[in-house]
Amino acid sequence: MAEAAAPDRPPGAPRGVLAPLALAQFICSFAGSNMNVMINDISTDLDTTVQGVQITITIFLLVMAALMIPGGKLTDRYGRKRCFLAGLTVYGVGALLSAAAPGLGVLILGNSILEGVGTALLIPPVYILTTLLFTEVSSRARAFGTIMALGGVGAAAGPLIGGLITSGIGWRAAFVFQALVIAVIILLSRRIEDPLPPDPTRPFDTGGAVLSAVGLILVVMGILAADDNVWLMAGLLVLGALVLLWFFRWVRAKERAGKEPLLSTSLFRDRTSNLGLVTQNIQWLLLMGTSFTVAAYLQVVRGYDAIRTGVIFTAATLGLLATSLAAERLAQRYAQRALIMTGFVVTIAGIALLLAMVSGSPNPWAFAPGLLLIGLGLGVMLTPSVNIVQSSFPEERQGEISGLSRSVSNLGSSLGTAVAGTILVAGLSTHAYGAAMATLAVLGLAGLAAAALLPRGRARSRAVAS
Numbered sequence: 001m002a003e004a005a006a007p008d009r010p011p012g013a014p015r016g017v018l019a020p021l022a023l024a025q026f027i028c029s030f031a032g033s034n035m036n037v038m039i040n041d042i043s044t045d046l047d048t049t050v051q052g053v054q055i056t057i058t059i060f061l062l063v064m065a066a067l068m069i070p071g072g073k074l075t076d077r078y079g080r081k082r083c084f085l086a087g088l089t090v091y092g093v094g095a096l097l098s099a100a101a102p103g104l105g106v107l108i109l110g111n112s113i114l115e116g117v118g119t120a121l122l123i124p125p126v127y128i129l130t131t132l133l134f135t136e137v138s139s140r141a142r143a144f145g146t147i148m149a150l151g152g153v154g155a156a157a158g159p160l161i162g163g164l165i166t167s168g169i170g171w172r173a174a175f176v177f178q179a180l181v182i183a184v185i186i187l188l189s190r191r192i193e194d195p196l197p198p199d200p201t202r203p204f205d206t207g208g209a210v211l212s213a214v215g216l217i218l219v220v221m222g223i224l225a226a227d228d229n230v231w232l233m234a235g236l237l238v239l240g241a242l243v244l245l246w247f248f249r250w251v252r253a254k255e256r257a258g259k260e261p262l263l264s265t266s267l268f269r270d271r272t273s274n275l276g277l278v279t280q281n282i283q284w285l286l287l288m289g290t291s292f293t294v295a296a297y298l299q300v301v302r303g304y305d306a307i308r309t310g311v312i313f314t315a316a317t318l319g320l321l322a323t324s325l326a327a328e329r330l331a332q333r334y335a336q337r338a339l340i341m342t343g344f345v346v347t348i349a350g351i352a353l354l355l356a357m358v359s360g361s362p363n364p365w366a367f368a369p370g371l372l373l374i375g376l377g378l379g380v381m382l383t384p385s386v387n388i389v390q391s392s393f394p395e396e397r398q399g400e401i402s403g404l405s406r407s408v409s410n411l412g413s414s415l416g417t418a419v420a421g422t423i424l425v426a427g428l429s430t431h432a433y434g435a436a437m438a439t440l441a442v443l444g445l446a447g448l449a450a451a452a453l454l455p456r457g458r459a460r461s462r463a464v465a466s
Contacts (some may be wrong), residue, residue: 016191017133048103063113065407065414075157077204087119088189116129129195143385215246267397275450284348285419285443290418320375
């Protein structure tokens, strides 16, 4: 699929180079959502709780978000392909360790920590290499469309694939499946050539990396603590905000001293890019928040098994795949702003339908229309949001902006699972489900407002795709 989707390759992009990049995004997105249908199986087998599984998922997403900026920066120093392969290796080890986990602690080490670190190393090179190798308007739009399609499908199809594997073999086999896909990606990666040489003398801001990671971790931990202790939540959020403020002051001091910081403040001076980052964050927040909320509700409240829950999510997968693979045609006909706004409107409509299921039909397929709309909406806007941000900066800034972009997106995934999960585990019932979905709808409206502030007109759309 990935190879067929990119016939307009520029010089330097060998045949088949898109396949491993798109598969890498697929498996990382899959890892973030497939555990949603294993909640009951994992909690029973490892003698833990729904909250324990939720924490495992959230830590995985959080580690990705916290380390994505340093991961993007490391590509300049050690090379994009080298970081890509190193990340795949760490991820594969984590997947195998998770498959053999005797308890929740080892599962967190393998899935949350090692797979999270591996993802933070391998995902920035995916977007940097795509930007550098596919320089033509049509080829880059198609390449990003394919990568975002497989990423979205991985997140949306994670419950289905995970459900089939869990019901047919067991939840541990889902991690073996991840390891096998990683092995295939490593084999396919032989065709990738790094278009820019690494610069071993490039400085790395260790202090900035620690501060940014700690700040993000504290913020998400504060959200997770909301159902246990309001004062603890407030304390962690304030502390996280203070650490992030320290980080930005650290960056400014580095810049004034003429040194290279982890993240240049100039990345935040482009208004269009900033708005694009906001839309990216909320898009992944909605995808992962909806996935966790609906999956947990169907299994814990309605008592569906993993495979029945996964099959219901097929509607979201089909919707996301259909619109993501049409990204190039849509980009040629409509402005980026129009696509992103349309995507939010359709997604919010889907959430409204799912919200209506609180007291609606007991038929599980009644969830399909809402999930289909969410998939269609997200597929429409994922690619233009990435293209707006990624293409706003020159080649020499791709390491920084790729790390920032992926960090913002994965922070959205973390927040989606944390916010929706915190509301749910506070009381798994129809009322908690309704509150979680209503919260996601409000956040969707915030994303729509950010999209409405993007520049109008088709000129900007053509510029960001080049």
